[in-house]
Every structure is written in structure tokens, then in C-alpha cells.
Amino acid sequence: MTLHLRWAAVTDQGHVRSNNEDCHYAGDNLLVVCDGMGGMAAGDLASRLAVEAMVSLDAVIDTDQQMDSLHRALEVANQRIAEQVLADPSLQGMGTTLTAVLFNGERAAMAHVGDSRAYLLREDRLNQLTKDDTYVQMLVDQGLIKPEEAAGHPRRAVVTRVLQGEPVSPAYVIVEPQPGDRWLLCSDGLTGVVSDAVIEQELQTVPDPKSCAERLIDLALRGGGPDNVTVIVADVTTRD
Ligand code: CA
Numbered sequence: 001m002t003l004h005l006r007w008a009a010v011t012d013q014g015h016v017r018s019n020n021e022d023c024h025y026a027g028d029n030l031l032v033v034c035d036g037m038g039g040m041a042a043g044d045l046a047s048r049l050a051v052e053a054m055v056s057l058d059a060v061i062d063t064d065q066q067m068d069s070l071h072r073a074l075e076v077a078n079q080r081i082a083e084q085v086l087a088d089p090s091l092q093g094m095g096t097t098l099t100a101v102l103f104n105g106e107r108a109a110m111a112h113v114g115d116s117r118a119y120l121l122r123e124d125r126l127n128q129l130t131k132d133d134t135y136v137q138m139l140v141d142q143g144l145i146k147p148e149e150a151a152g153h154p155r156r157a158v159v160t161r162v163l164q165g166e167p168v169s170p171a172y173v174i175v176e177p178q179p180g181d182r183w184l185l186c187s188d189g190l191t192g193v194v195s196d197a198v199i200e201q202e203l204q205t206v207p208d209p210k211s212c213a214e215r216l217i218d219l220a221l222r223g224g225g226p227d228n229v230t231v232i233v234a235d236v237t238t239r240d
Contacts, residue, residue: 001179003237023048025055035097046095046096056073067174071111095162095165115133121182193223202215
């Protein structure tokens with residue numbers, strides 16, 4: 001059975017930031033969210049370079065090639081960031097998160113670096129498929145703070161791993177898709193403001209992907225919109 005994605009993507013600058021350093025791509029076979037960092041124009045550039053390096057993956061790629069293709073595209077993304085920094089040292093330190101899902105109708109492969117997130121709503125239960133590469137997640141993993149203390153921790157914004165032109169080990173995950181699955185990819189502008197419980201409820205109750213994505217953006221903005229926010233909602237369906 002070949003499955004299809006029915007997707008919608010929305011981004012917003014938020015109420016505080018002067019520009020939008022998030023960059024995203026959504027297509028029938030590829031979903032990507034990147035959240036750039038590095039000040040001035042550098043964050044913009046890093047996230048855009050990374051997305052551009054991924055776009056050629058929006059094609060039906062054989063299951064046995066998915067992981068290699070993803071891995072190669074991430075290497076290219078990282079390489080392009082390195083080249084830009086080499087050409088203009090003032091860009092030193094720029095980087096981007098990257099969360100990407102490659103989908104071929106039979107299987108999904110995901111790559112992840114940073115603190116953007118991918119969730120899967122399956123049978124009405126929300127599952128977080130990515131683990132934040134952050135200082136507070138490390139404290140949680142080591143048992144030094146409780147998971148519920150992470151959101152209010154003063155160092156919650158410290159990201160420990162991004163694409164910044166240096167060697168990096170992304171996390172890779174394979175998912176066997178099922179009809180009725182609903183994917184959410186988002187930047188931390190959503191998850192920093194809106195709880196998993198609320199996200200789960202919205203994903204359960206707003207059937208149309210576009211309306212659901214807009215609703216989640218709206219909740220982030222009503223929560224103060226302190227950061228750029230990007231949301232991709234993609235439903236797995238048997239219909240083309
Ligand atoms: Ca962000």
C-alpha cells in the first residue's frame with residue numbers, strides 16, 4: 001500500500017524578534033524545519049543553506065537508499081555552512097538546527113540535530129520522536145533535574161549540537177508509517193510556549209492540517225510569541 005502525505009506549513013516571526021531565522025520546506029516526500037542562530041543575518045543564512053541542501057530529497061527515494069541520502073544531504077548542508085564561514089569569518093558561530101523527514105510512501109526516515117522537534121500522533125497519542133540536543137535535556141538525562149523543571153530552567157536556550165560546519169553526529173530514526181498518522185515538525189518557538197498536552201489536544205481535534213498548523217502558531221503568539229515559530233503538520237493518508 002502506497003501512502004501519501006497531506007501537509008501544511010506555517011511560519012511566523014513572533015512578537016519579539018526583528019526577523020525570522022527559521023526556514024522550512026514541505027513537499028510530498030520531504031519535510032524540513034531549520035532554526036538558525038548566530039546573530040545579525042547569520043542565523044537566516046545558516047537555516048536557508050541547510051534547507052537548500054535538503055530540497056533535492058523531495059523525490060521518491062528507495063527505502064534502502066533513504067538513510068544514505070539523508071546523511072549525504074546533511075553533510076552537504078554542513079559543508080555549505082563551513083564554506084560560507086571560511087569566506088566570511090564574521091559569520092563564525094552561525095549554525096542551525098535541522099529536523100527532516102524523508103517519506104517514500106512506504107517508510108519514513110528522519111534526521112535530527114538541535115532543539116527543533118518532530119512528533120508523531122498515532123492512535124490519538126502524541127509521541128516525541130526527537131530528543132533535544134540541549135543543556136537542560138542533558139541535565140534531565142543525568143537525573144539532575146526533573147523533566148518538568150526543564151521548561152523554566154534559566155539555561156533552557158542552550159543548544160549543545162547544531163549544524164555549524166563542524167563534524168556532527170545527527171540522530172537518525174526510521175518510522176513505519178500507518179494511515180492516520182499525523183506528523184508535527186516545529187521549531188522551539190512552539191514548544192517553548194505551548195505544552196505537549198495542548199499540542200496533543202490540538203492535533204487530535206483539528207482535522208485539517210492547515211487549520212491545525214495555524215491554530216498552533218496562534219497559540220504560540222498568544223503565549224507571547226517570544227521566538228520565531230514554524231509548524232508543519234502532515235497527515236499520512238491512503239488517498240493521493
Ligand atoms: Ca528558535
